[in-house]
Amino acid sequence: xxxxxxxxxxxxxxxxxxxxxxxxxxxxxxxxxxxxxxxxxxxxxxxxxxxxxxxxxxxxxxxxxxxxxxxxxxxxxxxxxxxxxxxxxxxxxxxxxxxxxxxxxxxx
Amino acid sequence: xxxxxxxxxxxxxxxxxxxxxxxxxxxxxxxxxxxxxxxxxxxxxxxxxxxxxxxxxxxxxxxxxxxxxxxxxxxxxxxxxxxxxxxxxxxxxxxxxxxxxxxxxxxxxxxxxxxxxx
Numbered sequence: 001x002x003x004x005x006x007x008x009x010x011x012x013x014x015x016x017x018x019x020x021x022x023x024x025x026x027x028x029x030x031x032x033x034x035x036x037x038x039x040x041x042x043x044x045x046x047x048x049x050x051x052x053x054x055x056x057x058x059x060x061x062x063x064x065x066x067x068x069x070x071x072x073x074x075x076x077x078x079x080x081x082x083x084x085x086x087x088x089x090x091x092x093x094x095x096x097x098x099x100x101x102x103x104x105x106x107x108x
Numbered sequence: 109x110x111x112x113x114x115x116x117x118x119x120x121x122x123x124x125x126x127x128x129x130x131x132x133x134x135x136x137x138x139x140x141x142x143x144x145x146x147x148x149x150x151x152x153x154x155x156x157x158x159x160x161x162x163x164x165x166x167x168x169x170x171x172x173x174x175x176x177x178x179x180x181x182x183x184x185x186x187x188x189x190x191x192x193x194x195x196x197x198x199x200x201x202x203x204x205x206x207x208x209x210x211x212x213x214x215x216x217x218x219x220x221x222x223x224x225x226x
Binding site for chain 1: 152153154155158167168169170203208210211212213214215216217218219
């Protein structure tokens, strides 16, 4: 089973600032990496798949990069609605698909 | 638009059974693999099971293998999760999720809470 780790656990950012979230896989997952956003009391929402492809309707301020074992989600200018928990997920080696533990982005 | 609506959650005693349902609309249900993903209170996401578009292939997380069964009825656009021998550690919000082109999840239901407690 591929183990996913995310850092930092919590990221405190001011509105308008840039946020950089990291995700690491215990072995290569090629580009089979997705990012999700989850707000309190809501289901997760797909942001990025294929490591760098934005899902339908996702604003351009969200971007993903990386391949192999190291991945990054960047939010270029944080808006109030972006404060949430972000999860990465690998789908290269399954079953099982596996998620990272999440990064909480909160207001500084 | 794509919509997934789960139902069937509730409070159940350890060792008992429960069946969850997920009604799908807004897309051709029979063309896509479907998953169950769960989230224990205050915790992260855990994949539970997947079923192929035609129901011929099923895979499970080790934590539920032998106790949970995923199934689908393409004539009713509905996904199911039969949960037997429930344990306290199965307490979670259960989401159904639609597969994208591969095994990422491009649409999620709102979730249904299962609480296993005596």
